[in-house]
Amino acid sequence: MSDDGATIDGWVCPMPLRDQPNIVMGHGGGGKLSAELIEHLFLPAFSNEHLDGLGDAAVMDLPPGRIAMSTDSFVVRPRIFPGGNIGELAINGTVNDVAMAGAEPKYVSVAMILEEGMPIDELAWLVQAMAKAAETAGVQLVTGDTKVVDKGHGDGVYINTTGVGVIRDGIDIHPRNVQPGNVVLVNGTIGDHGMAIMSVREGLEFESTIRSDTAALNHLIAALLDAEIDVRALRDPTRGGLAATLNEFAAAGEVGVVVDEMKLPVDRAVASACEILGMDPFYVANEGKVVVVVPPDQAERALEIMRADELGAKATQIAEIVVGHPGIVVAKTAIGATRVVDTQVGEQLPRIC
């Protein structure tokens, strides 16, 4: 259960489906049970002019120009965690990926793989969370798909979202555009999402609950672009964490990255959880953070703009791009040493998103 007032306890599905409390194989069969699921559960939550057409494909207008397209499947466990749930995460994650190309996210598709036995009331609750997240982000859920797999071949629900957005003229945001002298900003504390999930799984308790940072970052990014900040690169440090993002910048731009470890914003409870579990916040997934690379003379203004958004209240500069050691990320530690921050080989946190 989420601890932010969004709890499924006592919540009642507005339209019980043929008195069936759980998903059965027939809900994926393309017959009447499928139709009921769509009409009574998905449509009331997601309703809009495009979805209501209910064609094999949604039909929408798009202004001319370049589009950005991104897809992600979400398999996070548990499905409901402090600060969020798989439905909200699925919307925010894809909205963010589209926004990272400097695009305004417009339309999102939703495809669910349901496991036989999934409680329908929980599904309906997650669907409402998706609708709310879409509204906050300002995107429309225009087309969808539901499949059902037999028990033991899924895990309740897996959600795929694919997003399409429109890129404004003149924008070219890409890690290859990162240049020596640029500085690296982040909009707040790192590691929150990953450690929120891990704390639940491991049963860790702290004075304050660690909450996922899941959020849609498109409005914050739009504010930077509206102000004509010369954004070189944007990335949301999800799987692989900040380390993966900075290494990607180093590789794509053929530059070095120097992180000031003392400046990394890490919540105290997150730091404690990392210590207990032997993890490094550098590698822990975030779901509401964006790493922004800008020329040094625009850093202050960019930080001001980010801080004006509640998702960027703790925005800060964390690193510099350098000519030396191209392709390599190093961190200056508290005692003045430097260490190489490589990407990890395998999995630090399975099924984190």
Added chain:
Amino acid sequence: MSDDGATIDGWVCPMPLRDQPNIVMGHGGGGKLSAELIEHLFLPAFSNEHLDGLGDAAVMDLPPGRIAMSTDSFVVRPRIFPGGNIGELAINGTVNDVAMAGAEPKYVSVAMILEEGMPIDELAWLVQAMAKAAETAGVQLVTGDTKVVDKGHGDGVYINTTGVGVIRDGIDIHPRNVQPGNVVLVNGTIGDHGMAIMSVREGLEFESTIRSDTAALNHLIAALLDAEIDVRALRDPTRGGLAATLNEFAAAGEVGVVVDEMKLPVDRAVASACEILGMDPFYVANEGKVVVVVPPDQAERALEIMRADELGAKATQIAEIVVGHPGIVVAKTAIGATRVVDTQVGEQLPRIC
């Protein structure tokens, strides 16, 4: 194994990944193992200018106008079957859904949920099948995602594809446009896909193997539109079969549909398999068929155009749209009786696509 020369036996993955023959959790972790999977397995197969950018989102040009967007997850079992495989199906299915809106499919995203233990050589083989299917359909695979779930929470691989296409000016194809007097055409035999899958599962053997009809129908549909056939509605009768499609037309157009059962093209082995398993070809899934509704005076020309395409060699007229019994589909049987063809309630064939 497919019986059309496309067999995985003896096939060798061109680039073994760290000598790991099977998917491990780390392949979904966003670290080096993930990167290797992308660089050595997906990129060589799918390579194109958009994908090679490897951003969170792909960036593409689109002409101005309306776009069509469709998403589908594929969970078919077995993954490789006579006439096709889950990879090919995932491309063709989404290409077809976009084409059913009268759009030219252009870009497709691919998201895989891999189960721990999935053989990497089979995955690579499926990926090559996807690349080949995309080439045949003329679409680009522009962005992707890979997640790994622990053993017992998946089934080898589930594939989501989402497609975007561009609708030519003046086109308005939708089941609501179906009108009394219109006629209903189909491009070939029905029930092939569903019975190919069921025959494998049930171990049925016939003189000739029943093969899935999986195919991309966008070129056939483009030929109809190029010829300025006044296409009222298009639908690929997948899950729920022809019965679901005709009932959708009846409901959306508030019209009746009268099918001439004697004219339904059904392969002899498919008919036998249906009889043995107690199934009705009306309800069996197709993956390479399109139901086309046109005004009666254009039926002959439409059939000629369809027959000129190898996917439409057996195109034929199967039904008429009538004023009577709105919302209801009836079939005239061989002995001159009529029966109502309703949609099924639940699942006839689980995990058929």
